[in-house]
Amino acid sequence: METPIVKILKAFYITHDVKCFVTERPAGYDFSPGQATDVSINLPEWEDKLRPFTFTNLREQNYLEFMIKIYKDHEGVTNKLGSVNAGTELILHDVFGAIQYKGRGTFIAGGAGITPFISIFRDLYKKQYLVGNKLIYSNKTSEDVIMAEELQKMLKKDFLKVYTRENVIGFQEKRIDRNFLIDNISDFSQNFYVCGPTDFVKNITNNLLDLGATASTVIFEK
Numbered sequence: 288m289e290t291p292i293v294k295i296l297k298a299f300y301i302t303h304d305v306k307c308f309v310t311e312r313p314a315g316y317d318f319s320p321g322q323a324t325d326v327s328i329n330l331p332e333w334e335d336k337l338r339p340f341t342f343t344n345l346r347e348q349n350y351l352e353f354m355i356k357i358y359k360d361h362e363g364v365t366n367k368l369g370s371v372n373a374g375t376e377l378i379l380h381d382v383f384g385a386i387q388y389k390g391r392g393t394f395i396a397g398g399a400g401i402t403p404f405i406s407i408f409r410d411l412y413k414k415q416y417l418v419g420n421k422l423i424y425s426n427k428t429s430e431d432v433i434m435a436e437e438l439q440k441m442l443k444k445d446f447l448k449v450y451t452r453e454n455v456i457g458f459q460e461k462r463i464d465r466n467f468l469i470d471n472i473s474d475f476s477q478n479f480y481v482c483g484p485t486d487f488v489k490n491i492t493n494n495l496l497d498l499g500a501t502a503s504t505v506i507f508e509k
Contacts (some may be wrong), residue, residue, distance in 0.1 A: 291316060291379050291489035292329055293351065298372045301354060305399065305433050306369060307343075308353045316351075318342050320406040322384035325354070326411060328367060329376035337380060338364045341402040345409050351379075354433060356399040385508050390478050391419040392504070395491055397464060397483025398426055401433050403508075404480065412441045423471065425449040425463050425483070447471065463487075465494045481507040 291313035301307045325337040344352035357369040370469050386403045388411065394404050401424060404413070411417040422442050426432050428450055438446055451462055461467060468491075477496045481488050495505050 292376050294380060295371065295375050295377060296350060302433055303368065303430055304359075305354055305356050307379075308355060308368070309344075310351045310353075312349055312351045313379070316379070318346065318382045319384075319387050320346060320410040321386040321388065321403040322382050323403065324382050325380040326364075327378045327380075328371065329378050330371075333364070333367060334378055336364050339383075341384070341406065343370050343402055343405040343409075345406070345413065354399075354402050354405065357407075374423075386480060386482060386506055387474045388480075389506060392478025392480060393421045393423065393472060394480040395423045395483075396425070396481075397463075397487040398431065400481075400483030400487070403482055405434060405438075407437070407480075408441050417441055419449070421445040423449060423463060425451060425487070427452040429453060458482065463491060465498070468494055468498060472498075476501075477504065479505045481505065498503075 291442060293311040293313060295308055295310050297309040299307055321341070323339045323341040326340050327334050327337045340353045340355055343354050344349060355365055357370055358365045359369060386405050395406055404422065408417060411420065419459065420442070422438065422445065424432065424438070424447070426448070432448065449461055449463055451460060453460060475495065479495050479500055481491050492505055492507055496502065
């Protein structure tokens with residue numbers, strides 16, 4: 288498959304370290320909500336450095352959108368993306384991803400791991416199928432939450448925010464550990480969707496399986 292080159296149409300920060308990129312969409316380029324593609328920057332010395340990013344737009348929209356966490360502490364692809372704007376070109380690769388919606392359940396995200404769920408939630412919300420799904424979203428502080436207002440609007444009472452470093456009255460610092468899962472989930476036979484840093488996914492997946500979930504109902508990027 289040829290690797291399409293797309294121009295960035297808009298680039299703007301949505302949190303202090305997450306930048307949203309809206310790009311052209313090649314004809315016939317398709318994905319399912321929750322899927323990702325490897326992206327590189329069409330600049331000398333950067334075109335061969337590929338990183339996976341999830342589509343956050345609706346499948347039927349005529350553009351592509353990515354919400355990318357910018358790591359400024361090392362000279363990598365996201366640091367470079369922090370300095371590029373509209374007009375710069377990106378190179379897209381094959382579409383992949385195991386996180387696809389298989390029915391109602393609980394979504395558990397850590398940090399930028401929310402991105403595959405955004406496209407899924409937007410799709411379900413538009414089709415009025417989102418009710419009955421729950422999101423547990425862990426971040427260091429409230430300033431790290433990606434698309435907080437939109438998630439709140441879509442999920443209402445089924446949106447549970449967890450902060451691991453927040454020193455604000457009314458917020459308890461906690462982690463999504465085994466006890467947290469027992470306290471906040473009543474049914475371990477439902478579908479679970481897990482995405483976030485590698486250790487986060489591994490620990491939560493192991494705890495869910497230990498508490499009665501099955502391999503076929505815990506969906507994560509292997």
